Amino acid sequence: MKQLALFFSCTLTILFAANVMAAETPEHSALTQQQVLGAYLARAGNCSGCHTARGGESFAGGRRLSTSFGVFVTPNITPDKETGIGHWDADDFWQAIHKGKSRDGRLLYPAFPYTEYTKVTRKDANAIFAYLKSLPSVSQVNVPNEINFPYNLKPLLAAWRALYFNEGVYTSDKSQSxxxxxxxxxxxxxxxxxxxxxxxxxxxxxxxxxxxxxxxxxxxxxxxxxxxxxxxxxxxxxxxxxxxxxxxxxxxxxxxxxxxxxxxxxxxxxxxxxxxxxxxxxxxxxxxNAVEAPLSAYAPVIPEKMQLRLDQGGKLYESYCETCHGESGEGVPGIYPPLAGNRSVIMDSPVNTIRSVLYGGYPATTAGNPRPYGMPPFQQIFRDNDVALVVSYIRNAWGNRGNQVTAVDVDRSRGGDH
Ligand code: HEC
Ligand code: HEC
Ligand code: HEC
Incomplete structure (x- = not known):
C-alpha cells in the first residue's frame, strides 16, 4: 500500500485527467474516477497507438507492426464479447499486462511491450482495464500474426521468456526522491x-x-x-x-x-x-552517471580532400536549407529546429538526419505547437550524393563534428515507415 501511495499523487492526477477527458471527450463524462484514471494511464502507455489500425476504430486492433520476426497484427481490446476482450475479467487482464499471457494461457509475443508494462502496479492495471471495459464495443475479428519460421514455434517463445523476461512490478529506489x-x-x-x-x-x-x-x-x-x-x-x-x-x-x-x-x-x-x-x-x-568523454573529444580531423565535399554541401545548404534553419544553423525557436549543436544531427548514426532530408516531416501537433511547421522532402530534388553532401556539411558546420556520410549510407537509410 505504501508503494501505491508513493506512485500516485492520486487526487492531482485524477483531477488533471478528468479535465483532459472533459475537454476532449464530453461523451465520457459518465466515467467513474477509476475509469478516468485508466483513460489517463492508457494514454501514458499509448495503447490505442498500437491497437488502432490506420483509419480504423479506436482500440479495435488490426494495426500491422512489421519486425524482423514477421508481421504482428494487434488484437481487438474493446469489450466486444465475440471478437474483443468482453469475456475477460481483471485477473485475465493482469495476466496479459503483467505476465504476457492471453486469457487462454497463450504466451504473447513481446511486440506487445509487456516486458515493460510488467512494472505497472495492480491498481493502475485495474484502472486501465476498467477504462477498456467502458469503451464502445467494436465487432472486429482479429487477424492472425504472420510470424516467420522459426519464431513461430511455441517452445522458442517460452525459451525466450525464460531468458529475457523479468516479470515484476517496479520497486522504488529508496535512495532517490x-x-x-x-x-x-x-x-x-x-x-x-x-x-x-x-x-x-x-x-x-x-x-x-x-x-x-x-x-x-x-x-x-x-x-x-x-x-x-x-x-x-x-x-x-x-x-x-x-x-x-x-x-x-x-x-x-x-x-x-x-x-x-x-x-x-x-x-x-x-x-x-x-x-x-x-x-x-x-x-x-x-x-x-554517464562516464564518457565530452562531445568535442570525438571530433574527427577533416582531411583536406574532404573539405571539398563539405564546400559543395555548404552550397546546397545555402540554396535549400538556410531560409528555415538559418545562416549559422541556429533555426527559429519553436518553429525550425537548430542544426548547430543539435545532438541528433551529429550523433554517430546518421540515419535519422538522412531520413529527415529525404522524406521531410512534421513535429508533433501539440497544445504548445498547434500548427507545426513542416520540413519539405528532398528525395525528388536531390540525388543520393547530394543528400550525402548536405548531411556531411551540417554534421561539420558551425562547430558540429560528425563523420561524413556517403551515398551508400543514404541508400541504406531508405525504407520502413515514415
Ligand atoms: C508497441 C505496440 C503495442 C502497444 C503500445 C500496446 N500493445 Fe497490446 N498488444 C500488441 C500486440 C502486437 C499484441 C499481440 C501479441 C501476440 O499476438 O502475441 C498485443 C496484445 C495485447 C493484449 C492481449 C489480447 C489478447 O487477445 O490476448 C492486451 C490485453 C493488450 N495488448 C492490451 C494493451 C494495453 C492495455 C496497452 C497499453 C497499456 C497496450 N496493449 C499497448 C501491441 C501493443
Ligand atoms: C521550409 C522550412 C525548411 C526547409 C527549407 C528545410 N527544413 Fe529542415 N526542418 C524544418 C522543420 C520544420 C523541421 C522539423 C520537422 C521534423 O522534426 O520532422 C526540420 C527538421 C530537420 C532536421 C531534423 C532535426 C532533428 O533534430 O531531428 C534536419 C536534419 C533538417 N531539418 C535538415 C535540413 C536540411 C539539410 C535542409 C536543406 C536540404 C532543410 N532541413 C530544409 C524546416 C525546414
Ligand atoms: C516508437 C518508438 C519510441 C518510443 C516508444 C519512444 N521513443 Fe523517444 N525517440 C524515438 C526516436 C526514433 C527518436 C529519434 C528521433 C528524434 O530525434 O526525435 C527519439 C528521440 C527521443 C529523444 C531525443 C529527441 C531529440 O531530438 O533530441 C528523447 C529525449 C526521447 N526520445 C525520449 C523518450 C521517452 C522519455 C520515451 C518514453 C516515454 C520515448 N522516448 C519513447 C523513438 C521512440
Whole structure:
C-alpha cells in the first residue's frame, strides 16, 4: 500500500485527467474516477497507438507492426464479447499486462511491450482495464500474426521468456526522491521507452531498461541513447528543456521527429505537469552517471580532400536549407529546429538526419505547437550524393563534428515507415 501511495499523487492526477477527458471527450463524462484514471494511464502507455489500425476504430486492433520476426497484427481490446476482450475479467487482464499471457494461457509475443508494462502496479492495471471495459464495443475479428519460421514455434517463445523476461512490478529506489521514482515508474513501465530506445540482440531481446539507444525494428529509425552525452539527452539539457521536448515536441535545441513525434503527440503531451516533470527529473539523472568523454573529444580531423565535399554541401545548404534553419544553423525557436549543436544531427548514426532530408516531416501537433511547421522532402530534388553532401556539411558546420556520410549510407537509410 505504501508503494501505491508513493506512485500516485492520486487526487492531482485524477483531477488533471478528468479535465483532459472533459475537454476532449464530453461523451465520457459518465466515467467513474477509476475509469478516468485508466483513460489517463492508457494514454501514458499509448495503447490505442498500437491497437488502432490506420483509419480504423479506436482500440479495435488490426494495426500491422512489421519486425524482423514477421508481421504482428494487434488484437481487438474493446469489450466486444465475440471478437474483443468482453469475456475477460481483471485477473485475465493482469495476466496479459503483467505476465504476457492471453486469457487462454497463450504466451504473447513481446511486440506487445509487456516486458515493460510488467512494472505497472495492480491498481493502475485495474484502472486501465476498467477504462477498456467502458469503451464502445467494436465487432472486429482479429487477424492472425504472420510470424516467420522459426519464431513461430511455441517452445522458442517460452525459451525466450525464460531468458529475457523479468516479470515484476517496479520497486522504488529508496535512495532517490519520490519524484524520481515516479518518473522511473513511468519511463520504465507504461511509457515503454525502452521498447525503442535500446539495442536488441538477434532474438529481439534488450537489456532491461538500459535506454542505451538502438535501431527500431521494422522501422528504419534510430532511437538515441537517453543516457549518453554523445547522443541525445546530454547532461547539459535542463529539466525544463526535457519538459518542453516531451510536451511541446520542439525545444530550443531539439525536435521530436518521426516515431518520437508520434509518441509526443499521442501520449506524452497529455500527461499531467507533475508526471512530465517526474519523467524529466528521471531522464536527466540518467545522463549524470554517464562516464564518457565530452562531445568535442570525438571530433574527427577533416582531411583536406574532404573539405571539398563539405564546400559543395555548404552550397546546397545555402540554396535549400538556410531560409528555415538559418545562416549559422541556429533555426527559429519553436518553429525550425537548430542544426548547430543539435545532438541528433551529429550523433554517430546518421540515419535519422538522412531520413529527415529525404522524406521531410512534421513535429508533433501539440497544445504548445498547434500548427507545426513542416520540413519539405528532398528525395525528388536531390540525388543520393547530394543528400550525402548536405548531411556531411551540417554534421561539420558551425562547430558540429560528425563523420561524413556517403551515398551508400543514404541508400541504406531508405525504407520502413515514415
Ligand atoms: C508497441 C505496440 C503495442 C502497444 C503500445 C500496446 N500493445 Fe497490446 N498488444 C500488441 C500486440 C502486437 C499484441 C499481440 C501479441 C501476440 O499476438 O502475441 C498485443 C496484445 C495485447 C493484449 C492481449 C489480447 C489478447 O487477445 O490476448 C492486451 C490485453 C493488450 N495488448 C492490451 C494493451 C494495453 C492495455 C496497452 C497499453 C497499456 C497496450 N496493449 C499497448 C501491441 C501493443
Ligand atoms: C516508437 C518508438 C519510441 C518510443 C516508444 C519512444 N521513443 Fe523517444 N525517440 C524515438 C526516436 C526514433 C527518436 C529519434 C528521433 C528524434 O530525434 O526525435 C527519439 C528521440 C527521443 C529523444 C531525443 C529527441 C531529440 O531530438 O533530441 C528523447 C529525449 C526521447 N526520445 C525520449 C523518450 C521517452 C522519455 C520515451 C518514453 C516515454 C520515448 N522516448 C519513447 C523513438 C521512440
Ligand atoms: C521550409 C522550412 C525548411 C526547409 C527549407 C528545410 N527544413 Fe529542415 N526542418 C524544418 C522543420 C520544420 C523541421 C522539423 C520537422 C521534423 O522534426 O520532422 C526540420 C527538421 C530537420 C532536421 C531534423 C532535426 C532533428 O533534430 O531531428 C534536419 C536534419 C533538417 N531539418 C535538415 C535540413 C536540411 C539539410 C535542409 C536543406 C536540404 C532543410 N532541413 C530544409 C524546416 C525546414
Amino acid at each position: 519520490e519524484e524520481w521514482n515516479r518518473g522511473a515508474y513511468l519511463v520504465q513501465g507504461l511509457g515503454h521507452c525502452n521498447a525503442c530506445h535500446t539495442t536488441r540482440n538477434l532474438l529481439g531481446a534488450s537489456e532491461e531498461n538500459s535506454l542505451n539507444g538502438g535501431k527500431i525494428m521494422g522501422v528504419n529509425w534510430y532511437a538515441p541513447s537517453l543516457s549518453s552525452h554523445s547522443e541525445t539527452g546530454g547532461s547539459d539539457w535542463t529539466i525544463e528543456e526535457y519538459i518542453e521536448l516531451l510536451t511541446v515536441g520542439i525545444s530550443e535545441r531539439a525536435v521530436a521527429s518521426g516515431p518520437m513525434a508520434t509518441i509526443v503527440g499521442r501520449s506524452l503531451q497529455h500527461l499531467s505537469p507533475e508526471d512530465t516533470r517526474s519523467m524529466a527529473v528521471y531522464l536527466k539523472s540518467l545522463t549524470e
